[in-house]
Amino acid sequence: MTVDELRRTIEEFLAAHDPATTERLEFLRARYDAGLAWVYFPPGHGGLGLSPARQLEVDRAFAAAGAPDNNPEGNGIGLGMAAPTILAYGTDEQKRRFLRPLWTGEEIWCQLFSEPGAGSDLANVSTRAVRDGEDWIVDGQKVWTSGAHLAQFAILLARTDTGVPKHRGMTYFLCDMTDAGVEVRPLRQITGEAEFNEVFLTGVRIPDAQRLGGEGEGWRVANTTLNTERVAIGGRASDRESGIVGVVTETWRAHPDRRTAELHDRLLRLWVDAEVGRITGMRLRQKLAQGRPGPEGAAMKLTFARVAQQLSGLELEILGEEGLRYSDWTMVRPDRVDFNARDAGYRYLRAKGNSIEGGTSEILRNIVAERILGLPPESRADKDRPWNEVAR
Amino acid sequence: MTELDLLYTDIEDDLRNVVRAVLAAHCDPGAVTALYDGDRSLVASLWKSVAVDLGLAGLLIPEDRGGAGASAREAAVVLEELGRFVAPVPFLTSAVVATTLLLGTDGPLLGQLAAGERTAALVTPFSTCAHGTFPTVSLGPDGLTGSITSVAGALEADVLMVPAEGPDGVAVYAVPADRAEITPVISLDMTRQLADITFDAVAGEQVVLHGESAVRRALEAGTALLASEQYGVARWCLDETVGYLKERRQFGRVVGGFQAIKHRLADLYTAVESANAAARYAAATLAADDADATVAAAVAQAFCGDLAVLAGEEAVQLHGGMGMTWEHPAHLYLKRAKADQIAFGTGGAHRSRLAELVDIPGPR
Ligand SMILES: Cc1cc2nc3c(=O)[nH]c(=O)nc-3n(C[C@H](O)[C@H](O)[C@H](O)COP(=O)(O)OP(=O)(O)OC[C@H]3O[C@@H](n4cnc5c(N)ncnc54)[C@H](O)[C@@H]3O)c2cc1C
Numbered sequence: 001m002t003v004d005e006l007r008r009t010i011e012e013f014l015a016a017h018d019p020a021t022t023e024r025l026e027f028l029r030a031r032y033d034a035g036l037a038w039v040y041f042p043p044g045h046g047g048l049g050l051s052p053a054r055q056l057e058v059d060r061a062f063a064a065a066g067a068p069d070n071n072p073e074g075n076g077i078g079l080g081m082a083a084p085t086i087l088a089y090g091t092d093e094q095k096r097r098f099l100r101p102l103w104t105g106e107e108i109w110c111q112l113f114s115e116p117g118a119g120s121d122l123a124n125v126s127t128r129a130v131r132d133g134e135d136w137i138v139d140g141q142k143v144w145t146s147g148a149h150l151a152q153f154a155i156l157l158a159r160t161d162t163g164v165p166k167h168r169g170m171t172y173f174l175c176d177m178t179d180a181g182v183e184v185r186p187l188r189q190i191t192g193e194a195e196f197n198e199v200f201l202t203g204v205r206i207p208d209a210q211r212l213g214g215e216g217e218g219w220r221v222a223n224t225t226l227n228t229e230r231v232a233i234g235g236r237a238s239d240r241e242s243g244i245v246g247v248v249t250e251t252w253r254a255h256p257d258r259r260t261a262e263l264h265d266r267l268l269r270l271w272v273d274a275e276v277g278r279i280t281g282m283r284l285r286q287k288l289a290q291g292r293p294g295p296e297g298a299a300m301k302l303t304f305a306r307v308a309q310q311l312s313g314l315e316l317e318i319l320g321e322e323g324l325r326y327s328d329w330t331m332v333r334p335d336r337v338d339f340n341a342r343d344a345g346y347r348y349l350r351a352k353g354n355s356i357e358g359g360t361s362e363i364l365r366n367i368v369a370e371r372i373l374g375l376p377p378e379s380r381a382d383k384d385r386p387w388n389e390v391a392r
Numbered sequence: 393m394t395e396l397d398l399l400y401t402d403i404e405d406d407l408r409n410v411v412r413a414v415l416a417a418h419c420d421p422g423a424v425t426a427l428y429d430g431d432r433s434l435v436a437s438l439w440k441s442v443a444v445d446l447g448l449a450g451l452l453i454p455e456d457r458g459g460a461g462a463s464a465r466e467a468a469v470v471l472e473e474l475g476r477f478v479a480p481v482p483f484l485t486s487a488v489v490a491t492t493l494l495l496g497t498d499g500p501l502l503g504q505l506a507a508g509e510r511t512a513a514l515v516t517p518f519s520t521c522a523h524g525t526f527p528t529v530s531l532g533p534d535g536l537t538g539s540i541t542s543v544a545g546a547l548e549a550d551v552l553m554v555p556a557e558g559p560d561g562v563a564v565y566a567v568p569a570d571r572a573e574i575t576p577v578i579s580l581d582m583t584r585q586l587a588d589i590t591f592d593a594v595a596g597e598q599v600v601l602h603g604e605s606a607v608r609r610a611l612e613a614g615t616a617l618l619a620s621e622q623y624g625v626a627r628w629c630l631d632e633t634v635g636y637l638k639e640r641r642q643f644g645r646v647v648g649g650f651q652a653i654k655h656r657l658a659d660l661y662t663a664v665e666s667a668n669a670a671a672r673y674a675a676a677t678l679a680a681d682d683a684d685a686t687v688a689a690a691v692a693q694a695f696c697g698d699l700a701v702l703a704g705e706e707a708v709q710l711h712g713g714m715g716m717t718w719e720h721p722a723h724l725y726l727k728r729a730k731a732d733q734i735a736f737g738t739g740g741a742h743r744s745r746l747a748e749l750v751d752i753p754g755p756r
Contacts, residue, residue, distance in 0.1 A: 053395050241750075249752060259755040268743040268752060272694045279691075280669040283398040299662040368661055369654035373634050376649035 001050055003057070009048075010036065010061045019067040028070055028104040031062075037070075037103045040289070041087060045095050046103055051289035053282070056237040071105045073336040077146065078102045078109030082155050082174075084228040089172075089213040089221050098153070098174065110151035112142045112175060112199060113222070117392060119144075120363050122157070122226075123166045123219055124382075124392065127201060129158035129173065136160075136173065136211070138181075138204040146357070148184045148197040149333050151177045156206075157222050160215055162388040169387050170218030174210040181205070191349045192329040195337060229358045230297035237285060238278060244308050244347060245274035247340050248315045258318050267318075270311050277303045295371040298364040305354035305361055308339075312347040319344055396676040398669060404469045411448070411473040414441050419477045421721040427480055427582040435548060439481045443508035449487050450506030453495070458506035464613065468620035468675035475624025478724045480583040485545025486511045488617050490553050493564065493610035497599050501551065501566060512566075513545035514553045514610060515589055521737030522611035522689075523745050531558035534593040536565060544735070546574055546587040554596060555603050562603035565596030581731035583724060612689055615736040616678045619671035619692035625729050626664045626696075626703035629722070633657065633707045636714075653710065660706055667696045687749050694742040700729035 001009075013034050017027055031037055032046045039058050041047025063069070072079055079102070086098055101107040118124040127140025138158055148154070154175040161169035175182070181204035186194035213221040241249055252259070252267055277300070284300055316323035326345040339347050355361040369375045382390040400408070418441050423434040443449035451467050453459025460466075467488055474483055486505065490512035494502050504510040519542065520526045529538030536556050546552060552567045573590040600606045634657055637648030647653060674692035677685040704726035708715035715722045733739065747754055 056395070252752060256753075256756075259753070261755055264747070264752070264754045265740075265743070268694075268747055271750070271752060272691055272743065272746065275691050276666045276670045276695045279398070279673045280666045282395060283669040283672065286395070286397065286399050296665070299658075299665055302659070302662050303666060362655070365655040365658035366651070368658035373654075373657055373661060375634070375638065375654050375657065376646050378651065 001048065006039075006048075006050070006054065006057065007061070009034075010058065014062075014065050014067070019065055024068045025104060025106070027068055029100065031067075032100050032103050036062075038083070041099075045087065045099050052237075052285045053289055059237070070103060071336070073338040074150075075102070075105050075108050076337065077111045077151075077155075078107070078153075081111060081225045081229045082109040082153070085155065085172075085221060085225045086174075086212065088224050093209070094174070094212065102153075107152040108147065108150045110145050110148045110154045110177065111225075112145055112148075112154045112156040112201075114144050115141060116143050120360055122222070123170065124387075125157050125159055125170060127156075127158045128162075129160050129171060129206070131160075131208075132205075134208050136171075136206045136208065138173070138175070138201050138206060140201050142199040142201065144187065144196045144357075145184075145199045146196045146337075147335075148177065148199050149186065149194075150335055153177060154199075155212075155225060157218050159387065160218075163386050164216070165384055166382060166387045166390070167219045168216055170222070171215050172212045172218040172221040173206050174212055175201075175204065175206055176210075179204050179206075186331075186333055188331055190352060191346055192331060194331055194333045226359060227294065227297050230301040230364070231284065231288065237281070240275060240278065242278075243274070244311045244315075244339055244351070245271060247347070248311045248318070251315055251318055251344070255318060258320055263314070263318055266314055270307060270314065273303070273307045274311065277307055295367050298359070298367045299372075301358065302361055302364050302368070305351075308351045308354050312339075312344070312351040315344045316348055396673065396680060396682065398672040398676060400469065401465075404466060407466055408469050408473060410446065411442075411470055412476075414446060415473060415477040415479055419479050421724070424478055424480060424583055424724055425718065425721070427585070432480075432547075432585075435480050438479065439511070439548060440508070442479075442481050442483060443487070443511070447508070448483065449508040449511070451487060452491050453502055453506040458503040460506075463679035464617060464675045465672075465679045468617055468671065471617055471620040472624035472627070472671075475621035475626075475728070476628045478583045478625065478628075478721075478728045480585075482511055482513065482545040482548040484614060484618065484621065485513050486549065489514050489610045489614040490545075490549075492613040493553055493606055494599065496606070499599065501599065510551055511545075511549050512551045512553055513543065513549035514555075514607065515540050515543050515546065516555065516607065516611070517542040518544035518584075518586060518731075518735050519737065520611060521741045521745070522608050522615050524737065524741065526555065526607065526611075528555045528557040528562055529591050531556040531563075531565075532593065535595045536567065536591045537593050539588065539590040541588045542577060542586045543589055544584055544586055546589055547576055547585055552589070553599070554591065555607050556596075560601075562607070563598050564600035564603040564606060566599045567591070567594055567596040571595070579731070581727045583728055584731065611736060612686065613678060615693050615742075616674040616685065616689035618732060618736055619667070619674050619689075619696040622696040622700035622729065622732050623664070623667045623671045625725050625732065626667055626700045629700075629703035629707035629725050629729075630657070630660055630664050632722070633660075633710050636711055640712075656706065656710070660703060663699050664703060667699045670695045687746065690742040690746045690749065693736065694739045694746065697733040697742075698739050701726075701733050704729035 017030050035048040037046035039048045039050040039054050040052040129136045129138045156173040156175040160171040181202045183200040185198045188194045327343045370377050450459030451462045455461040516526045529536045550569045554565045554567050555562050571594040575588045577586040579586045640647045670692045674688040677688040707722045714720050
């Protein structure tokens with residue numbers, strides 16, 4: 001589809017659904033049905049089968065027309081991780097059931113991966129799923145679950161076979177968070193808020209129709225999620241100076257009195273790093289248009305985390321006296337993570353999570369070194385031993 | 393607006409393969425090292441292979457003027473390979489900078505450059521920034537007089553493009569190299585040896601009347617495309633170091649398996665990939681005559697120059713004692729990288745330029 005054809009498709013859609021008068025949800029559903037949600041998804045599932053590189057054009061055109069968005073900050077895990085995984089591994093039935101309400105934001109998603117004993121070593125999950133007729137019964141505890149208090153559904157990694165080495169005994173499920181066996185408890189974090197949670201799963205019943213991928217295939221499916229997660233975090237399509245770099249640069253422009261040569265130099269260096277990161281993301285998306293995400297996203301996320309942390313730290317220094325203050329330490333349970341809409345102190349503290357969530361920077365360096373550069377793997381004592389025979 | 397394509401086309405991949413094959417056959421690291429001991433015999437034969445046999449001298453010259461009619465994207469691919477081999481050929485100085493300067497001119501010179509019959513060099517210090525001041529010679533009644541130091545590509549050139557200050561501002565004159573006094577300089581990077589040049593009332597032919605903007609445009613093309621050479625240098629350093637550390641054993645195991653080393657290489661890989669994207673973007677905007685080309689060139693130079701130096705330094709460090717030897721080629725790359733970092737302006741100069749271009753004003 002050429003640039004002009006795509007533009008015409010969008011114009012026709014907007015003519016038929018005036019953003020000013022169409023009800024929000026109706027508008028979003030219609031946009032999905034027209035294939036203008038994820039244009040790189042297949043027709044029938046919110047897309048037009050175009051390359052991911054085209055998405056930015058579409059988003060820009062809709063934003064320019066004043067169209068309502070689907071609250072991307074409020075459903076990051078759904079949009080960034082659940083959707084691509086469902087697309088890759090879901091049955092037709094699963095895609096039809098889940099993708100549309102996910103995209104419109106009618107159903108918010110969270111990710112039930114990490115556990116107290118399985119963080120970086122994610123393949124060590126001990127939450128059990130046991131087959132019971134057409135259902136699975138799930139018991140265990142998850143932790144650091146962002147947005148679990150808002151979510152209707154979760155992607156869930158659970159152990160279905162304890163007698164094989166850890167990577168082979170896991171299965172991936174789509175879990176209904178409204179099930180009576182799901183208990184969500186807030187977990188307060190460094191910013192003062194409770195953005196993430198502990199989740200206790202007790203006798204949660206998941207129909208086998210909500211298994212994503214084969215039994216014992218959970219690790220492979222989870223890797224698709226993790227790879228797309230890194231691209232989603234690090235390689236987002238964006239305009240120059242969007243994100244934290246834009247906020248900090250605006251702060252700089254607004255405070256001529258705070259300018260020193262040293263801060264100027266640091267800002268310019270980070271501005272260049274952010275811009276190069278943006279271009280690298282653009283290039284990565286063009287590469288991905290030709291195949292599934294591989295380990296390259298790990299490199300993107302490393303850069304993103306470093307630059308976001310350094311910029312948000314610099315911002316406090318630019319602000320000086322004002323940087324000593326904080327907006328609010330009250331424990332709230334936020335419904336979105338939107339760095340740009342918050343104050344500088346929050347940005348600084350929240351950005352610390354960028355090198356932990358979605359795989360720590362240390363783990364990502366291991367991935368780059370081993371899977372891209374082919375360097376020897378870390379020694380793994382539990383590699384070929386059945387999960388139930390490994391001391392933990 | 394669609395995004396500029398930052399990947400390589402099939403044609404670009406083919407071009408790369410051809411250039412790489414020729415360099416692999418004719419650009420031996422031993423012969424490159426010999427440049428430091430005064431043996432420049434490699435230069436002329438290698439340039440003939442690249443310029444004439446492969447026809448790359450005319451890459452940026454339109455077909456109706458005898459060239460290949462290609463764009464900055466293809467030139468960037470060539471430069472990546474030249475960087476990967478630290479090849480001592482004047483492609484950047486003649487086929488990019490001098491050629492860009494001459495693109496708008498009539499006369500036979502462009503066709504001669506396209507055919508590889510002649511080789512040209514712009515007479516400005518190699519460290520000149522496209523947006524800074526540059527020295528000129530003076531134009532008197534009996535010709536051009538003055539000295540310019542640290543010029544790249546002059547030793548390989550038979551015609552010099554000389555910016556001269558006359559009554560109507562700066563114009564550029566073409567001067568046969570044998571009319572100038574060209575003194576080779578012992579250079580940090582002998583794979584691109586510099587020269588000091590003196591003109592003593594020599595005659596030249598005026599080729600560009602409004603010289604200042606033409607010189608800046610030529611230098612800006614050099615700035616944008618140097619990033620691809622820097623990427624090529626960095627890529628070699630990364631690949632070579634990873635390869636070495638997969639073999640080298642200490643403490644009874646492969647050194648590349650130590651996490652401290654793996655993490656450094658992962659960081660280097662990340663930066664090298666970023667440099668690749670930044671350099672591709674600079675080349676793509678230049679090729680498309682995109683409004684963002686100036687910012688893209690400054691961003692690419694601010695990033696890729698420092699990155700190539702880092703890659704050269706890591707290569708030396710992670711090769712251990714081997715990396716400090718004259719026999720191992722790592723030093724050739726470090727020297728090229730460090731000289732390239734200063735060429736066409738340092739990272740700091742490009743960041744200052746960006747401060748103006750994207751409105752990040754400094755303290756008053
Ligand atoms: C803000 C935030 C939101 C999150 N949201 C979610 C969510 O929604 N869902 C979810 O499932 N999880 C979530 N997480 C959890 C996150 O994925 C884990 O915290 C992360 O994978 C690290 O695991 P861990 O905390 O157990 O650290 P550990 O694995 O215990 O690591 C401790 C330290 O050791 C280092 N380390 C560990 N192993 C190695 C190794 N092999 N080599 C070198 N260094 C190593 C780590 O890098 C780290 O610095 C979130 C985390 C944060 C901070």
